Amino acid sequence: MFDAPHPLSSLQRTRGRACVGLGAGARIMELSQEGAAKVFLPRSHGPWPEAVFLNTSGGLTGGDRLAYQVTLAEGARAVATTQTAERAYASAGGWAELEVALRLGPGAALDWLPQETILFNRSALRRRTVADLSADARLLICEMVVLGRAAMGEVLAELELRDWREVRRDGRPVLVEPLRLAAGSLAGGSALIGGARAFATVALIAPGAEDALAAVRAALGPTDGGDGVEAAASGWDGKCVVRLRAADALPLKRAVAKVLKAMRGRALPRVWQI
Incomplete structure (x- = not known):
């Protein structure tokens, strides 16, 4: 006879941690990985080295735990991204958790540009991204969330997303963005996501970052986008923040x-596909 089903707590869970540390001139100071979290440095002809993170389990569900870390020493510059979209699948119990730690030394510059996170029905994802910057460090951070796959006709009725983004400069918070998304938010009015299936935040935190505002608004054009994309940008006190929402993932990503x-x-x- 077959054994009785194992209780939920005994099911196999994903665990993983990947860390990369770079010095000036793209010198590798740290490179470690364990479990389902991987990081690699593909050959790049761009001016900055690229670090690419990967979850080999193919997605996250309740009880999974992943952690990514990027550390840049004084004067280091880098781009960090993910190989593909992260997927949060239906949870049979508990939260899937993702921790991201970014640490930038004096004069360092990092573009943290993960690809989109796709939430499936009954998913439960708790994500925390914390960046610690030195006084003159520069950080560009992007987060995109997609509510199901429109091409598959998926309609989300139940989910939980608790997302925390915090940027600190010399230990002092300069940008703190908590987000909680639940079933009641999906049909919310314009103050929430207004029926959009995809939304994103892009933030540049750097001395003089507000000077990028004019170029960003020119790139966006009309706020309705003409393709179902709504966007707004603002700049102040060393920050330029852009928020976008759209009917589907592709116009948002464009x-x-x-x-x-x-x-x-x-x-x-290079790993981005649009």
Whole structure:
């Protein structure tokens, strides 16, 4: 006879941690990985080295735990991204958790540009991203969330997302963005996501970052986008923040690409597919 089903707590869970540390001149100071979390440094002809993170389990569900870390020493510059979209699948119990730690030394510059996170029905994801910057460090951070796959006709009725983004400069918080998304938010009005299936935040935190505002607004064009994308940008006190929402992932990602090009002045990471 077959054994009785194992209790939920005994099911196999994903565990993983990947860390990369770089010095000036793209010198590798740390490179470690364990479990389902991987990081590699593909050959790149761009001006900055690229670090690519990967979850080999193919997605996250309740009870999974992943952690990514990027550390840049004084004067180091890098781009960090993910190989593909992260997927949060239906949870049979508990939270899937993702921790991201970014640490930038004096004069360092990092573009943290993960690809989109796709939430499936009954998913439960808790994500925390914390960046610690030195006084003159520069950080460009992008987060995109997609509510199901429109092409598959998926309609989300139940989910939990608790997302925390915090950027600190010399230990002092300069940008703190908590987000909780639940079933009641999916049909919310314009103050919430207004029925959109995809939304994103792009933030540049750097001395003089507000000067990028004019170029970003020019890249976005009309706020309705003409393709179902709505966007707004603001700049103040060393920050330029852009928020976008759209009816589907592809138009959102194209609009985000325009924003990133205006802020960066160079091509997207090679692993991005648009």
